[in-house]
Amino acid sequence: NAGVTQTPKFQVLKTGQSMTLQCAQDMNHEYMSWYRQDPGMGLRLIHYSVGAGITDQGEVPNGYNVSRSTTEDFPLRLLSAAPSQTSVYFCAAGGTRTDTQYFGPGTRLTVL
Amino acid sequence: AQKITQTQPGMFVQEKEAVTLDCTYDTSDPSYGLFWYKQPSSGEMIFLIYQGSYDQQNATEGRYSLNFQKARKSANLVISASQLGDSAMYFCAIAPSGTYKYIFGTGTRLKVLA
Numbered sequence: 001n002a003g004v005t006q007t008p009k010f011q012v013l014k015t016g017q018s019m020t021l022q023c024a025q026d027m028n029h030e031y032m033s034w035y036r037q038d039p040g041m042g043l044r045l046i047h048y049s050v051g052a053g054i055t056d057q058g059e060v061p062n063g064y065n066v067s068r069s070t071t072e073d074f075p076l077r078l079l080s081a082a083p084s085q086t087s088v089y090f091c092a093a094g095g096t097r098t099d100t101q102y103f104g105p106g107t108r109l110t111v112l
Numbered sequence: 113a114q115k116i117t118q119t120q121p122g123m124f125v126q127e128k129e130a131v132t133l134d135c136t137y138d139t140s141d142p143s144y145g146l147f148w149y150k151q152p153s154s155g156e157m158i159f160l161i162y163q164g165s166y167d168q169q170n171a172t173e174g175r176y177s178l179n180f181q182k183a184r185k186s187a188n189l190v191i192s193a194s195q196l197g198d199s200a201m202y203f204c205a206i207a208p209s210g211t212y213k214y215i216f217g218t219g220t221r222l223k224v225l226a
Binding site for chain 1: 156205212214215218
């Protein structure tokens with residue numbers, strides 16, 4: 001079991017470019033989410049999904065889109081990258097009785 | 113609204129000693145979960161321990177235990193017999209039960225000294 005995987009590990013974008021961060025899980029968990037981690041701060045929820053076809057906004061959704069066509073995959077799209085989106089992005093999956101989430105290794109994104 | 117406060121930006125502990133990392137929370141939800149994660153320098157987020165708001169006993173997982181005081185709204189992490197590999201950032205988080213919508217604290221950086 002790989003758990004939660006994310007690609008790429010590192011990415012540099014120019015302002016205005018778009019890209020998709022990939023997230024996949026092999027635990028068959030219904031719940032998936034995206035967080036961002038900025039220096040000196042904890043993780044903040046961007047978007048989440050409670051199952052295929054169902055997504056909703058978290059605390060900081062502006063500038064990001066998500067979709068969930070399968071249980072396994074939950075990509076995060078940056079529509080027009082801005083320097084303020086420079087961050088480390090974590091994908092997580094959960095589906096246990098205790099609401100525990102398991103995180104992927106993260107993607108470090110720099111927007112110039 | 114929920115909030116997590118971790119007041120210790122950094123801590124030191126001698127190898128083999130116990131250490132307590134503080135976490136206080138605020139929530140209006142009647143049922144919630146509290147979580148601790150470890151983030152080593154390599155960057156991944158590692159789940160350590162969970163405590164449900166209605167659990168009667170404090171959670172334990174190996175060398176980790178959670179000192180849950182509901183009336184004080186605190187959920188401190190206790191690491192017994194510290195090891196050099198315990199040096200990392202530690203994050204406390206809270207979520208209303210059944211939602212997985214975590215609110216994280218700002219973390220505590222723990223350094224274990226040989």
